[in-house]
Amino acid sequence: MAKKPQQHRARKRFGQNFLQDEGIIRRIVRSIAPQKGQHLVEIGPGMGALTEIILESAERLDVIELDRDLIPGLKVKFFNAPGFNIHQADALKFDFAELIDDGQPLRVAGNLPYNISTPLIFHLLEQRQNIQDMHFMLQKEVVERLAAAPATNDWGRLGIMAQYLCDVEALFIVPPEAFDPMPKVDSAIVRLTPHKELPYPAKSAECLDNLVRTAFAQRRKTLRNNLKGLVEVSEIEALGIDPQRRPETLSLQEVVALSDCLADRLGKHD
CATH class of the missing domain: 1.10.8.100 (rRNA adenine dimethylase, C-terminal domain)
Known part of the structure; x- marks a missing residue:
């Protein structure tokens, strides 16, 4: 299992919970299925556990990390990976269109901090014209709301706006013991694929x-x-x-x- 080094303690203000279960990590990457020639973006790479497996298949990967103390470790770990770029930035304020220089749409993935997951998803949905798909680890309750059906308690603004703009698939649950430190809730993986044409286009x-x-x-x-x-x-x-x-x-x-x-x-x- 890939554990984070002892010198970096997870920071509560950044909502950090580091993935450490290699079986789960590889299952996530299989769900993403990165291919040669695609442009991938990872939000919140942390210590690079998911990054490392993505780079086995991806030719180009941009990572966006808010915690500046993690940047040196990522640079050392992946210094010889071609097509790897680090952006020290807040994903909530990041203009993802800046990453596109060849017309290739972005494939976005990440283990999103629970405290910013909903606003970050809305931020990305606003930039969906530049995105092929998104794979996120989120709090299980958030995934249930994203993938909810009408006439259920989970059906609300998040699910309606996400499903208006995307095809939403809840993929699988990730238990707390897959992380260090362990969160108090279950997590889940979700796939969001922006519609090429809206099924029910609104007038406004x-x-x-x-x-x-x-x-x-x-x-x-x-x-x-x-x-x-x-x-x-x-x-x-x-x-x-x-x-x-x-x-x-x-x-x-x-x-x-x-x-x-x-x-x-x-x-x-x-």
Whole structure:
């Protein structure tokens, strides 16, 4: 098993939990299936456990690491790896388009810190035109929300917006003992593949985001109450949707239809 050196202690403020189970690491890389000629990006390489296996197949790998104390170790470990580049940066603020210099889309992977996983996913979804796919290790609950189906407790803003833009696949669970230090929760691997064409294109992305935020602000309330001021009851009924339903019962197609009503009312069309 590849363990981290004793001199680097995981930092709570960076949400660091280092993967150390080589079987899990190789299973993750098999799921990614890096190929020659592809441009891979790893977020949060840590001590390079996943990086090392990715580099067995990848010709080009950019890694983004926030903790500057980890940079020297990564440089030493992979000093002779061709096509390997380190960026000391905050992935939440990083412009991934800067990495593209040959028109090749990015394949993004990483063991994401739990404390920034959701905002980081939204940040990457905004740059999806540059991304072929994403493979992430996340808290199991976050993966369940990303891959949730309508009419379940996990169905909400994260799953709706992710599935609007991507095909989402929950791959497998990773137990706490695969990490050092061990987290208190299970983790899971998820694959996000941006749609080449949106299955249900909304008239306005801004209106879709606004409607989803409002609809799920108070999950127990009905559509009639939650969407008051945004969509009229008559408009909801005209779509064949019962205004007494709760937002978590809506399908993605129904959510988009409601957002289109808002877009028509406001005259906003992308």
